[in-house]
Amino acid sequence: MARHSSVLDLIGETPLVDVSSLSPNPRVQILVKLEGQNPGGSVKDRPALAMIEQAEKDGRLEPGATLLEPSSGNTGIGLAMVCRVKGYHLKVVLPSNVSVERRQLLQVFGAEIIESPGSEGSNGAVRLARSLAEEHPEWVFLYQYANPANPRAHFEGTAREIYRDCPEITHFVAGLGTSGTLIGVGTYLKDKKPEVEVWAVEPPAGEAVDGLRNLDDGYVPPIFTEGGGEELLDRKTIVGPRDSIEWTRRLAELGIFAGISTGAALAGAVKCAKTIDSGVIVFVSADGGWKYLSTDAWTGDIDAVVERAKQTIYF
Amino acid sequence: MSVEVRLPTLLRPAANGKAVVTATGGTIGELLANLQRSYPAIQGQLLTNEGSLHRFVNVYLNDDDVRYLDRLDTRVSEGDTVSILPAVAGGAH
Numbered sequence: 005m006a007r008h009s010s011v012l013d014l015i016g017e018t019p020l021v022d023v024s025s026l027s028p029n030p031r032v033q034i035l036v037k038l039e040g041q042n043p044g045g046s047v048k049d050r051p052a053l054a055m056i057e058q059a060e061k062d063g064r065l066e067p068g069a070t071l072l073e074p075s076s077g078n079t080g081i082g083l084a085m086v087c088r089v090k091g092y093h094l095k096v097v098l099p100s101n102v103s104v105e106r107r108q109l110l111q112v113f114g115a116e117i118i119e120s121p122g123s124e125g126s127n128g129a130v131r132l133a134r135s136l137a138e139e140h141p142e143w144v145f146l147y148q149y150a151n152p153a154n155p156r157a158h159f160e161g162t163a164r165e166i167y168r169d170c171p172e173i174t175h176f177v178a179g180l181g182t183s184g185t186l187i188g189v190g191t192y193l194k195d196k197k198p199e200v201e202v203w204a205v206e207p208p209a210g211e212a213v214d215g216l217r218n219l220d221d222g223y224v225p226p227i228f229t230e231g232g233g234e235e236l237l238d239r240k241t242i243v244g245p246r247d248s249i250e251w252t253r254r255l256a257e258l259g260i261f262a263g264i265s266t267g268a269a270l271a272g273a274v275k276c277a278k279t280i281d282s283g284v285i286v287f288v289s290a291d292g293g294w295k296y297l298s299t300d301a302w303t304g305d306i307d308a309v310v311e312r313a314k315q316t317i318y319f
Numbered sequence: 320m321s322v323e324v325r326l327p328t329l330l331r332p333a334a335n336g337k338a339v340v341t342a343t344g345g346t347i348g349e350l351l352a353n354l355q356r357s358y359p360a361i362q363g364q365l366l367t368n369e370g371s372l373h374r375f376v377n378v379y380l381n382d383d384d385v386r387y388l389d390r391l392d393t394r395v396s397e398g399d400t401v402s403i404l405p406a407v408a409g410g411a412h
Contacts, residue, residue, distance in 0.1 A: 125407065126407070127407040209327075209404045209405075209407060218329060219329065219364060219373060219375045219376060219405055220375065221375075221405070222374075222375025222376075222405040222406045222407060223375070223406060223407050224374065224375065224406050234386060237387055238387060239383065239384075239387045239388075240383065240384035240386070240387045241382050241383050241384070242379060242382040242383075242384075243382070
Protein backbone atom coordinates (compact mmCIF):
# COMPACT_ATOMS: atom_id res chain seq x y z
CA MET A 5 0.00 0.00 0.00
CA ALA A 6 1.66 3.19 -1.17
CA ARG A 7 -1.05 5.61 0.01
CA HIS A 8 -0.87 6.88 3.58
CA SER A 9 -2.77 9.36 5.70
CA SER A 10 0.34 10.50 7.62
CA VAL A 11 4.07 10.64 6.99
CA LEU A 12 4.50 8.94 10.37
CA ASP A 13 3.10 5.74 8.82
CA LEU A 14 6.26 5.61 6.71
CA ILE A 15 8.52 5.02 9.74
CA GLY A 16 10.08 1.55 9.77
CA GLU A 17 9.98 -1.31 7.26
CA THR A 18 13.37 -0.33 5.89
CA PRO A 19 15.18 -2.45 3.29
CA LEU A 20 18.16 -4.78 3.70
CA VAL A 21 20.72 -4.67 0.89
CA ASP A 22 23.43 -7.25 0.25
CA VAL A 23 26.87 -5.65 0.14
CA SER A 24 28.86 -8.90 0.28
CA SER A 25 31.10 -7.69 -2.52
CA LEU A 26 32.81 -5.64 0.22
CA SER A 27 33.33 -8.69 2.45
CA PRO A 28 36.98 -9.65 3.02
CA ASN A 29 35.88 -13.25 3.57
CA PRO A 30 34.08 -15.13 0.75
CA ARG A 31 32.25 -17.28 3.32
CA VAL A 32 30.81 -14.25 5.09
CA GLN A 33 27.81 -12.43 3.69
CA ILE A 34 27.26 -8.80 4.73
CA LEU A 35 23.91 -7.01 4.55
CA VAL A 36 23.09 -3.41 5.45
CA LYS A 37 19.78 -2.17 6.83
CA LEU A 38 19.15 1.25 5.33
CA GLU A 39 17.59 3.30 8.10
CA GLY A 40 18.12 6.46 6.07
CA GLN A 41 14.97 5.40 4.22
CA ASN A 42 12.85 6.58 7.16
CA PRO A 43 10.94 9.81 6.40
CA GLY A 44 13.02 11.94 8.80
CA GLY A 45 16.13 10.43 7.23
CA SER A 46 17.49 8.30 10.07
CA VAL A 47 17.04 5.34 12.38
CA LYS A 48 16.05 7.82 15.10
CA ASP A 49 12.57 8.26 13.64
CA ARG A 50 11.73 4.97 15.33
CA PRO A 51 12.55 5.89 18.95
CA ALA A 52 11.28 9.45 18.38
CA LEU A 53 7.81 8.21 17.43
CA ALA A 54 7.82 5.46 20.07
CA MET A 55 8.82 7.81 22.90
CA ILE A 56 6.17 10.37 21.95
CA GLU A 57 3.42 7.79 21.58
CA GLN A 58 4.34 6.27 24.94
CA ALA A 59 4.28 9.71 26.60
CA GLU A 60 0.83 10.32 25.05
CA LYS A 61 -0.41 7.00 26.45
CA ASP A 62 1.00 7.89 29.86
CA GLY A 63 -0.80 11.25 29.79
CA ARG A 64 2.49 13.18 29.92
CA LEU A 65 1.81 15.18 26.73
CA GLU A 66 -0.95 17.78 26.69
CA PRO A 67 -1.84 19.34 23.32
CA GLY A 68 0.68 22.07 22.52
CA ALA A 69 3.21 20.74 25.07
CA THR A 70 6.91 21.67 24.92
CA LEU A 71 9.51 18.90 24.76
CA LEU A 72 13.24 19.10 25.54
CA GLU A 73 15.87 16.66 24.28
CA PRO A 74 19.68 16.45 24.03
CA SER A 75 20.71 15.19 20.60
CA SER A 76 23.68 15.32 18.28
CA GLY A 77 21.10 15.67 15.52
CA ASN A 78 19.19 12.65 14.35
CA THR A 79 16.94 12.14 17.38
CA GLY A 80 16.28 15.86 17.38
CA ILE A 81 15.31 15.74 13.71
CA GLY A 82 13.06 12.69 14.22
CA LEU A 83 11.38 14.29 17.24
CA ALA A 84 11.03 17.61 15.38
CA MET A 85 9.24 15.87 12.52
CA VAL A 86 6.88 13.98 14.84
CA CYS A 87 6.27 17.12 16.94
CA ARG A 88 5.40 19.11 13.80
CA VAL A 89 2.84 16.54 12.75
CA LYS A 90 1.33 16.31 16.22
CA GLY A 91 1.47 19.98 17.18
CA TYR A 92 4.10 19.94 19.96
CA HIS A 93 6.97 22.37 20.46
CA LEU A 94 10.52 21.03 20.63
CA LYS A 95 13.73 22.40 22.09
CA VAL A 96 16.86 20.46 21.13
CA VAL A 97 20.14 20.75 23.03
CA LEU A 98 22.66 20.36 20.22
CA PRO A 99 26.48 20.39 20.45
CA SER A 100 27.78 23.35 18.43
CA ASN A 101 30.02 21.16 16.23
CA VAL A 102 27.48 19.08 14.32
CA SER A 103 27.22 19.37 10.54
CA VAL A 104 25.31 22.40 9.30
CA GLU A 105 22.68 20.22 7.65
CA ARG A 106 21.59 18.79 11.00
CA ARG A 107 20.93 22.28 12.28
CA GLN A 108 19.08 23.21 9.07
CA LEU A 109 16.83 20.15 9.26
CA LEU A 110 15.86 20.97 12.83
CA GLN A 111 14.86 24.42 11.59
CA VAL A 112 12.86 22.90 8.71
CA PHE A 113 10.63 21.24 11.27
CA GLY A 114 10.45 24.29 13.52
CA ALA A 115 12.54 23.06 16.44
CA GLU A 116 14.32 25.54 18.68
CA ILE A 117 18.06 24.92 19.05
CA ILE A 118 19.88 25.37 22.37
CA GLU A 119 23.64 25.10 21.81
CA SER A 120 25.96 23.17 24.10
CA PRO A 121 29.77 23.47 23.90
CA GLY A 122 31.12 21.43 20.98
CA SER A 123 34.22 20.51 22.95
CA GLU A 124 32.03 18.57 25.40
CA GLY A 125 30.37 16.48 22.66
CA SER A 126 27.15 14.63 23.36
CA ASN A 127 28.11 14.35 27.02
CA GLY A 128 27.89 18.14 27.29
CA ALA A 129 24.48 18.19 25.55
CA VAL A 130 23.20 15.54 27.95
CA ARG A 131 24.49 17.46 30.96
CA LEU A 132 22.95 20.77 29.84
CA ALA A 133 19.61 19.16 28.96
CA ARG A 134 19.40 17.47 32.35
CA SER A 135 19.98 20.72 34.20
CA LEU A 136 17.45 22.57 31.98
CA ALA A 137 14.91 19.81 32.63
CA GLU A 138 15.33 20.33 36.35
CA GLU A 139 14.85 24.08 36.01
CA HIS A 140 11.79 23.63 33.78
CA PRO A 141 9.55 20.87 35.10
CA GLU A 142 6.85 22.18 32.72
CA TRP A 143 8.88 20.89 29.74
CA VAL A 144 8.47 17.21 28.91
CA PHE A 145 11.86 15.52 29.02
CA LEU A 146 11.63 12.22 27.10
CA TYR A 147 15.38 11.65 27.49
CA GLN A 148 16.35 9.03 24.91
CA TYR A 149 19.28 7.76 27.03
CA ALA A 150 16.96 6.54 29.79
CA ASN A 151 13.62 6.01 28.01
CA PRO A 152 12.65 2.32 27.68
CA ALA A 153 10.53 3.21 24.62
CA ASN A 154 13.84 3.81 22.77
CA PRO A 155 15.14 0.20 22.86
CA ARG A 156 11.55 -1.07 22.65
CA ALA A 157 11.09 0.65 19.28
CA HIS A 158 14.04 -1.42 18.02
CA PHE A 159 12.89 -4.61 19.75
CA GLU A 160 9.43 -4.34 18.18
CA GLY A 161 10.47 -2.81 14.86
CA THR A 162 14.07 -2.95 13.66
CA ALA A 163 14.78 -6.38 15.18
CA ARG A 164 11.63 -8.11 13.91
CA GLU A 165 12.25 -6.80 10.43
CA ILE A 166 15.85 -8.03 10.47
CA TYR A 167 14.94 -11.50 11.74
CA ARG A 168 12.00 -11.79 9.34
CA ASP A 169 14.07 -10.67 6.34
CA CYS A 170 17.29 -12.48 7.30
CA PRO A 171 16.66 -15.41 9.67
CA GLU A 172 20.10 -16.78 8.76
CA ILE A 173 21.80 -13.86 10.58
CA THR A 174 24.80 -14.85 12.75
CA HIS A 175 26.21 -11.41 13.70
CA PHE A 176 24.61 -8.02 14.27
CA VAL A 177 26.75 -4.84 14.14
CA ALA A 178 25.60 -1.31 15.00
CA GLY A 179 26.92 1.98 16.28
CA LEU A 180 26.78 2.69 20.01
CA GLY A 181 25.23 6.03 20.97
CA THR A 182 22.30 5.83 23.35
CA SER A 183 22.61 2.02 22.91
CA GLY A 184 18.89 1.84 21.97
CA THR A 185 19.51 0.00 18.68
CA LEU A 186 21.99 -2.49 20.17
CA ILE A 187 19.90 -3.24 23.27
CA GLY A 188 16.58 -3.52 21.43
CA VAL A 189 17.81 -5.50 18.44
CA GLY A 190 20.36 -7.52 20.42
CA THR A 191 17.80 -8.62 23.02
CA TYR A 192 15.29 -9.69 20.37
CA LEU A 193 17.81 -11.58 18.25
CA LYS A 194 19.32 -13.43 21.23
CA ASP A 195 15.79 -14.41 22.36
CA LYS A 196 15.12 -15.92 18.94
CA LYS A 197 18.58 -17.25 18.25
CA PRO A 198 20.95 -17.24 21.25
CA GLU A 199 24.05 -17.90 19.16
CA VAL A 200 23.79 -14.55 17.37
CA GLU A 201 26.70 -12.26 18.30
CA VAL A 202 26.17 -8.55 18.90
CA TRP A 203 29.00 -6.16 18.07
CA ALA A 204 29.07 -2.48 19.02
CA VAL A 205 31.08 0.12 17.13
CA GLU A 206 31.94 3.42 18.76
CA PRO A 207 33.75 6.56 17.61
CA PRO A 208 37.01 7.56 19.31
CA ALA A 209 36.27 9.52 22.46
CA GLY A 210 38.35 12.51 21.41
CA GLU A 211 38.12 15.90 23.04
CA ALA A 212 34.92 15.34 24.97
CA VAL A 213 36.66 13.16 27.53
CA ASP A 214 39.44 15.72 27.92
CA GLY A 215 36.89 18.07 29.45
CA LEU A 216 36.03 15.66 32.26
CA ARG A 217 37.25 16.79 35.64
CA ASN A 218 36.78 13.47 37.32
CA LEU A 219 35.60 10.00 36.55
CA ASP A 220 32.24 10.56 38.14
CA ASP A 221 31.47 12.92 35.25
CA GLY A 222 31.52 9.79 33.08
CA TYR A 223 28.30 8.45 31.72
CA VAL A 224 26.78 5.11 30.88
CA PRO A 225 23.23 5.38 29.45
CA PRO A 226 20.63 4.00 31.88
CA ILE A 227 19.00 2.01 29.05
CA PHE A 228 22.37 0.26 28.52
CA THR A 229 22.67 -0.69 32.18
CA GLU A 230 18.99 -1.62 32.60
CA GLY A 231 18.98 -3.54 29.32
CA GLY A 232 21.89 -5.69 30.51
CA GLY A 233 24.21 -4.20 27.89
CA GLU A 234 27.36 -5.61 29.38
CA GLU A 235 26.02 -9.18 29.19
CA LEU A 236 24.41 -8.60 25.80
CA LEU A 237 27.35 -7.29 23.81
CA ASP A 238 29.94 -9.75 22.55
CA ARG A 239 32.39 -7.13 21.37
CA LYS A 240 32.84 -3.36 21.47
CA THR A 241 35.34 -1.79 19.15
CA ILE A 242 36.47 1.73 18.25
CA VAL A 243 36.50 2.81 14.61
CA GLY A 244 38.30 6.05 13.79
CA PRO A 245 37.33 8.70 11.24
CA ARG A 246 39.73 7.52 8.52
CA ASP A 247 38.28 3.99 8.41
CA SER A 248 34.78 5.42 8.67
CA ILE A 249 35.24 7.68 5.69
CA GLU A 250 37.07 5.10 3.59
CA TRP A 251 34.25 2.57 4.09
CA THR A 252 31.60 5.24 3.49
CA ARG A 253 33.27 5.84 0.12
CA ARG A 254 33.39 2.12 -0.66
CA LEU A 255 29.63 1.95 -0.11
CA ALA A 256 29.11 4.78 -2.57
CA GLU A 257 30.88 2.60 -5.18
CA LEU A 258 27.91 0.25 -4.75
CA GLY A 259 25.51 3.15 -5.18
CA ILE A 260 24.77 3.37 -1.46
CA PHE A 261 24.89 6.95 -0.24
CA ALA A 262 25.15 6.68 3.53
CA GLY A 263 26.25 8.83 6.46
CA ILE A 264 29.72 8.62 7.96
CA SER A 265 28.69 6.49 10.94
CA THR A 266 27.57 3.86 8.41
CA GLY A 267 31.16 3.60 7.24
CA ALA A 268 32.18 3.04 10.86
CA ALA A 269 29.58 0.28 11.27
CA LEU A 270 30.74 -1.31 8.00
CA ALA A 271 34.35 -1.18 9.20
CA GLY A 272 33.16 -3.07 12.29
CA ALA A 273 31.34 -5.61 10.10
CA VAL A 274 34.49 -6.10 7.99
CA LYS A 275 36.57 -6.63 11.14
CA CYS A 276 33.99 -9.16 12.30
CA ALA A 277 34.05 -10.94 8.91
CA LYS A 278 37.83 -11.34 9.23
CA THR A 279 37.59 -13.00 12.64
CA ILE A 280 34.94 -15.60 11.79
CA ASP A 281 35.07 -18.61 9.50
CA SER A 282 31.66 -18.12 7.93
CA GLY A 283 28.40 -16.33 8.68
CA VAL A 284 25.88 -13.67 7.81
CA ILE A 285 26.42 -10.19 9.23
CA VAL A 286 23.70 -7.54 9.32
CA PHE A 287 24.77 -3.99 10.12
CA VAL A 288 22.79 -0.81 10.49
CA SER A 289 23.17 2.29 8.37
CA ALA A 290 21.84 4.95 10.74
CA ASP A 291 21.31 7.59 8.07
CA GLY A 292 21.90 8.64 4.48
CA GLY A 293 24.70 10.84 3.24
CA TRP A 294 22.64 13.98 2.68
CA LYS A 295 23.43 15.60 6.01
CA TYR A 296 27.19 15.25 5.43
CA LEU A 297 27.56 16.73 1.93
CA SER A 298 29.01 19.90 3.44
CA THR A 299 31.87 17.84 4.92
CA ASP A 300 33.11 16.82 1.43
CA ALA A 301 33.38 13.29 2.79
CA TRP A 302 33.15 11.66 -0.66
CA THR A 303 35.02 14.12 -2.84
CA GLY A 304 37.55 15.91 -0.64
CA ASP A 305 41.19 15.00 -0.07
CA ILE A 306 41.03 12.15 2.45
CA ASP A 307 43.50 13.69 4.91
CA ALA A 308 41.63 17.00 4.97
CA VAL A 309 38.28 15.23 5.32
CA VAL A 310 39.60 13.12 8.21
CA GLU A 311 40.89 16.23 9.99
CA ARG A 312 37.49 17.91 9.59
CA ALA A 313 35.67 14.79 10.75
CA LYS A 314 37.70 14.88 13.96
CA GLN A 315 36.09 18.23 14.75
CA THR A 316 32.57 17.09 13.88
CA ILE A 317 30.09 14.78 15.53
CA TYR A 318 28.93 12.22 13.02
CA PHE A 319 27.51 9.47 15.22
CA MET B 320 55.84 -7.82 28.62
CA SER B 321 56.08 -4.05 28.39
CA VAL B 322 53.42 -2.10 26.52
CA GLU B 323 52.38 1.48 25.92
CA VAL B 324 49.45 2.75 27.97
CA ARG B 325 47.63 5.93 26.93
CA LEU B 326 46.15 7.87 29.81
CA PRO B 327 43.15 10.21 29.66
CA THR B 328 43.70 13.87 30.56
CA LEU B 329 42.19 13.47 34.00
CA LEU B 330 44.65 10.74 35.03
CA ARG B 331 47.76 12.52 33.75
CA PRO B 332 48.35 14.62 36.87
CA ALA B 333 48.64 11.33 38.78
CA ALA B 334 51.34 10.16 36.31
CA ASN B 335 53.62 13.20 36.48
CA GLY B 336 51.69 14.78 33.60
CA LYS B 337 52.50 12.02 31.13
CA ALA B 338 50.00 11.13 28.38
CA VAL B 339 51.70 7.85 27.53
CA VAL B 340 53.48 5.57 29.99
CA THR B 341 54.87 2.07 29.73
CA ALA B 342 53.72 -0.68 32.02
CA THR B 343 54.51 -4.36 32.33
CA GLY B 344 52.21 -7.33 32.67
CA GLY B 345 50.95 -10.36 30.78
CA THR B 346 47.31 -9.43 31.28
CA ILE B 347 45.33 -6.20 31.53
CA GLY B 348 44.85 -6.86 35.26
CA GLU B 349 48.59 -7.24 35.90
CA LEU B 350 49.26 -4.16 33.81
CA LEU B 351 46.82 -1.99 35.75
CA ALA B 352 48.13 -3.28 39.07
CA ASN B 353 51.71 -2.43 38.03
CA LEU B 354 50.57 0.97 36.80
CA GLN B 355 49.07 1.69 40.22
CA ARG B 356 52.33 0.62 41.88
CA SER B 357 54.34 2.99 39.67
CA TYR B 358 51.88 5.86 40.11
CA PRO B 359 50.18 5.44 43.50
CA ALA B 360 48.02 8.54 42.91
CA ILE B 361 46.10 6.50 40.30
CA GLN B 362 45.05 4.09 43.05
CA GLY B 363 41.27 3.86 43.37
CA GLN B 364 40.61 5.53 40.01
CA LEU B 365 40.80 2.43 37.80
CA LEU B 366 39.79 -0.47 39.98
CA THR B 367 37.13 -0.74 42.67
CA ASN B 368 37.91 -2.06 46.14
CA GLU B 369 36.63 -5.43 44.94
CA GLY B 370 39.26 -5.36 42.20
CA SER B 371 36.94 -4.93 39.20
CA LEU B 372 37.04 -2.11 36.67
CA HIS B 373 35.53 1.19 37.79
CA ARG B 374 32.10 1.63 36.17
CA PHE B 375 33.07 4.78 34.27
CA VAL B 376 36.43 3.48 33.08
CA ASN B 377 36.83 1.79 29.71
CA VAL B 378 40.10 0.02 28.94
CA TYR B 379 40.87 -0.76 25.32
CA LEU B 380 43.37 -3.28 24.02
CA ASN B 381 44.24 -1.74 20.69
CA ASP B 382 40.68 -0.83 19.57
CA ASP B 383 38.70 -3.36 21.62
CA ASP B 384 37.01 -2.71 24.96
CA VAL B 385 38.45 -5.37 27.30
CA ARG B 386 35.07 -5.76 29.06
CA TYR B 387 34.04 -7.77 25.99
CA LEU B 388 37.29 -9.67 25.64
CA ASP B 389 38.45 -11.44 28.82
CA ARG B 390 38.11 -8.38 31.05
CA LEU B 391 41.11 -8.13 33.43
CA ASP B 392 42.33 -11.55 32.25
CA THR B 393 42.70 -10.31 28.66
CA ARG B 394 46.19 -11.29 27.44
CA VAL B 395 48.54 -8.54 26.34
CA SER B 396 51.23 -9.07 23.67
CA GLU B 397 54.32 -7.19 22.60
CA GLY B 398 53.44 -4.21 20.41
CA ASP B 399 49.89 -3.85 21.74
CA THR B 400 48.61 -0.47 22.82
CA VAL B 401 46.37 -0.10 25.84
CA SER B 402 44.16 2.97 26.21
CA ILE B 403 42.28 4.02 29.31
CA LEU B 404 39.27 6.25 28.71
CA PRO B 405 36.37 7.52 30.78
CA ALA B 406 32.94 6.31 29.59
CA VAL B 407 30.94 9.14 28.04
CA ALA B 408 27.67 9.47 26.18
CA GLY B 409 27.96 8.31 22.57
CA GLY B 410 28.57 10.70 19.75
CA ALA B 411 31.32 12.44 21.67
CA HIS B 412 34.06 12.94 19.22
